[in-house]
Amino acid sequence: MADPAQLASAIKALPITVSATRPIDEAISTAGGVLFEVLNQGLMLEQLPGVFCAGEMLDWEAPTGGYLLQACFASGRRAGQGVLGFLQGK
Numbered sequence: 470m471a472d473p474a475q476l477a478s479a480i481k482a483l484p485i486t487v488s489a490t491r492p493i494d495e496a497i498s499t500a501g502g503v504l505f506e507v508l509n510q511g512l513m514l515e516q517l518p519g520v521f522c523a524g525e526m527l528d529w530e531a532p533t534g535g536y537l538l539q540a541c542f543a544s545g546r547r548a549g550q551g552v553l554g555f556l557q558g559k
């Protein structure tokens with residue numbers, strides 16, 4: 470820790486030893502976030518009209534496997550439609 474050069478070298482090498490893996494059921498990339506119960510169909514916060522949530526802001530848990538981006542794009546689209554509806558007074 471006292472030698473910046475040695476510390477930088479250690480950080481760049483990132484020595485991590487994997488001793489075991491956790492079960493696939495626990496391999497969750499996102500956890501926690503805004504509850505669906507406080508959002509309307511357009512993913513707008515009921516308590517804060519004009520504020521929308523999407524992607525990892527939301528409380529959904531996704532098993533890994535490449536679908537996080539898809540879900541983020543899909544919820545972003547839904548929120549975008551919600552913004553449009555909000556601006557049009559629907």
Ligand SMILES: Cc1cc2nc3c(=O)[nH]c(=O)nc-3n(C[C@H](O)[C@H](O)[C@H](O)COP(=O)(O)OP(=O)(O)OC[C@H]3O[C@@H](n4cnc5c(N)ncnc54)[C@H](O)[C@@H]3O)c2cc1C
Pocket residue numbers: 498523524525526534535536537538539541
């Ligand atoms: C290393 C890694 C590999 C991954 N690989 C995959 C994969 O192969 N397949 C897959 O489906 N998913 C993968 N994911 C997960 C996926 O990338 C995320 O789930 C997804 O990008 C989340 O999208 P998001 O829009 O919710 O958040 P983000 O992509 O994090 O977007 C949030 C944006 O908000 C910006 N921001 C933050 N604060 C502010 C602020 N105050 N004002 C303005 N802007 C702000 C940030 O700069 C950022 O651009 C991976 C994630 C990581 C970290």
